[in-house]
Amino acid sequence: MNRVIEKNTKALFFDLDGCIYYGRKLAERANELLELLRSGGIRIGFITNNSREDAAEIGRKLSGMGLRLNDEQIVNATEAVASYLTERYGRVNVKVAGSESLRRAIAGQGHRLLEWEAREIADTIVIGRDTEFDYRRLQRIVDESFRGARLLSTNADRSHPGEDGRVIPETGSLMAAIESIVGSSVKSIGKPDNCLYELAMRAYKLTPSECVMVGDNLATDIAGADRIGMKSVWIRQSGSDLQDRLPIKPTFTVGKLSELYELLLSEREYSDYRV
Numbered sequence: 001m002n003r004v005i006e007k008n009t010k011a012l013f014f015d016l017d018g019c020i021y022y023g024r025k026l027a028e029r030a031n032e033l034l035e036l037l038r039s040g041g042i043r044i045g046f047i048t049n050n051s052r053e054d055a056a057e058i059g060r061k062l063s064g065m066g067l068r069l070n071d072e073q074i075v076n077a078t079e080a081v082a083s084y085l086t087e088r089y090g091r092v093n094v095k096v097a098g099s100e101s102l103r104r105a106i107a108g109q110g111h112r113l114l115e116w117e118a119r120e121i122a123d124t125i126v127i128g129r130d131t132e133f134d135y136r137r138l139q140r141i142v143d144e145s146f147r148g149a150r151l152l153s154t155n156a157d158r159s160h161p162g163e164d165g166r167v168i169p170e171t172g173s174l175m176a177a178i179e180s181i182v183g184s185s186v187k188s189i190g191k192p193d194n195c196l197y198e199l200a201m202r203a204y205k206l207t208p209s210e211c212v213m214v215g216d217n218l219a220t221d222i223a224g225a226d227r228i229g230m231k232s233v234w235i236r237q238s239g240s241d242l243q244d245r246l247p248i249k250p251t252f253t254v255g256k257l258s259e260l261y262e263l264l265l266s267e268r269e270y271s272d273y274r275v
Contacts, residue, residue: 004251005042009212011042011045011204012037012213013045013200013213014046015047015048015216015221016062017168017216018160018161018216018217019214020062020257021062022161023162026066027257027258028257028258030257031067031068033260036261037264043204045075045204046075047191048075049170049171049190049220051078053078054079054104054105055075055078058076073200075200077154077190078101078154080199081102081154082106082108082109084189084195086110089124091110093114095113095115095118095144096128097130098126098127099129099130106126121148122149125141125152127141127154127175128155129174130174141178151182151186152186152188152189153171153186153187155172156172156190156219158170190220191220191223192224194227196224197228197230209229212230212233213232213233214232214260215233216235216237219246221234222234226248231251231252233260234250234253235257236253
C-alpha cells in the first residue's frame with residue numbers, strides 16, 4: 001500500500017499560500033497536522049515562492065496567525081534569489097522591481113542597488129511581486145534588457161489564492177508582459193526550479209527520496225517535486241479545472257489540508273512505525 005510517510009521519510013515540506021494559509025486565515029487543522037508530524041519525528045519545512053517578505057517576516061506572520069512554530073526552516077524566493085546572484089555572478093549592480101524586503105536581501109549579499117532613475121545600466125534586473133509595477137517600469141526593464149541587463153525572476157506563479165477565493169496577481173503575470181516583448185523566457189529561481197528544494201534539503205541534510213512536498217499548485221509545487229525526485233501531495237482547490245489539464249501527476253491528491261491530517265492519522269493507526 002502506497003503511503004505518504006514511508007519508513008525512509010524524514011521531512012515534509014509545505015507551500016504556504018493556498019496550503020498552510022489563505023490570505024490571513026490558517027487552513028483548518030494546520031496546527032494539528034504539524035504536531036502530528038513532530039510527534040512522529042518527521043521534520044517540517046516551508047518552501048515558498050513568496051518574494052515580498054524574508055524568512056523572519058514570514059515566521060512572524062505565521063505566528064501571528066496562530067501557527068505554532070519550532071525551529072522549522074523557511075526557504076523563500078526573497079533570500080534565495082540574492083544567494084543565487086552571488087553564487088552565479090559574484091557581486092553585481094542590481095535594479096529591483098519588488099518589495100523592500102527583496103531589496104534588503106539582495107543588498108545584504110553585497111550587491112550594489114541602483115535606483116530606477118539611475119542612467120547606469122544594471123548588470124541584473126530582479127523582478128519579484130512588485131505591487132507598484134507600472135508602464136514606466138515596464139519600459140525601463142525592456143530598455144535595459146535590450147542594452148545588456150540580464151533579467152532574473154523570483155518566481156513564475158501567475159497568481160496565488162487569497163481570502164474568500166480572491167485571486168492575487170503574482171510575479172509570473174508581470175513576467176508574461178516582459179517576456180512577450182523581449183522575446184525569450186526569463187530564468188526564475190522559485191518553484192518549480194530546483195533551487196528552493198535544494199536549499200531546503202541542504203538545511204536538513206536530506207535527499208529527495210527522504211522528503212515529501214505538499215502544495216496547491218501543480219505547475220510549481222508538484223512539478224518541481226517531481227522534477228527533483230520527491231513524492232508529492234497536491235491540495236486540489238475548488239476551481240482547479242485548468243490545473244487538472246496539466247500533464248503532471250502528484251503522488252497523492254487531497255481536497256484540503258485537513259484531509260491530509262486525516263490521511264496521516266489513518267496511516268499511523270495501521271502502521272508499526274512513526275506517524
